[in-house]
Amino acid sequence: MIRWLPFILVSLLWASLCLKDLLAHRYRRIWWWLGCWGLNALTWTPITITLGSSVGDISSFEWAGGTWVLIPLQRASIDLSFWANIVMTVPQGMLFQFNWSQSRWHRWLLAGLATGLTLETGQAIFNAGVHLGRWVDINDVLTNCLGVVIGAACMWELQRHFRWLK
Template sequence: MVRWIPFIGVSLLWAILSLRDWHQRRYRRIWWWLGCWGLNALTWTPVAITLGSSVGQIQTFWIAGGTWVIWPLQPASVDLSFWLNIVMTIPQGVIWQYNHSQHRWRQWLLAGLATGLTLESGQAIFNWLVGLGRWVDINDVLTNCTGVIIGAACMLLLQRHYQVLK
């Protein structure tokens, strides 16, 4: 049960932030908080799903109560979970661009890096504090960042085509 505390605590934080924005009629921002909550549900719960068939071929390190992958793009690490990490953050990129239509690729890059680093840092911290049992993987930072950039670029194209989305 203790391993669920990080997710429960963060869920309460996202609920408070969403309610605050609801009361201040900032409805677009609520989507951002809901997206953050969804990403946290996928990454900060003690339920780990391995979709790779060659996990044993990835060079890992045991650091602070968790498994770390610090060498990016090892051939065995480019598996289904690699691509799904991109897909899972595309909606955050769409929401980012929807909320900040004047922003472009530099801000997308920063938002993507912040998303990936936050998720992986949270996994590292919670591995250390409560034994979350999640991998801390540099590839996830790269793929999460890529997903945010792809989502924001797609939304920009939609905004240019349909002026009402701004």
């Protein structure tokens, strides 16, 4: 049960932020917080899913209760989970642009880096604190960032054609 504590506490935080924006009638922002919660559900729970078959071929080391991968783009690490990390953050990039429509590529990049670093830092901290059992992977930072940028670019393009999305 203790391994679920970080996710439960963060869920309470996201719920309170959703409630705050609901009361302030900022409905778009609620989708942003729900997206954050969804990413946390995928990354800060003690459930691990391995989508690759060559995990043993990835150069990694054990430290602070978790497996760390600090060498990016190793051949064995470019598997289905690599691409899934991009896909899972595309909606958050779309929500970022939807909420802050004046943003452009440099802010998309910063939002993507912040997303990837937050998710991986959370995994590192929770591995050390409650033995979450998740991998802390530089590839995840890169792919999460790329997903946010792709999602924001897609929403930006949609906003150009459909003014009601601004």
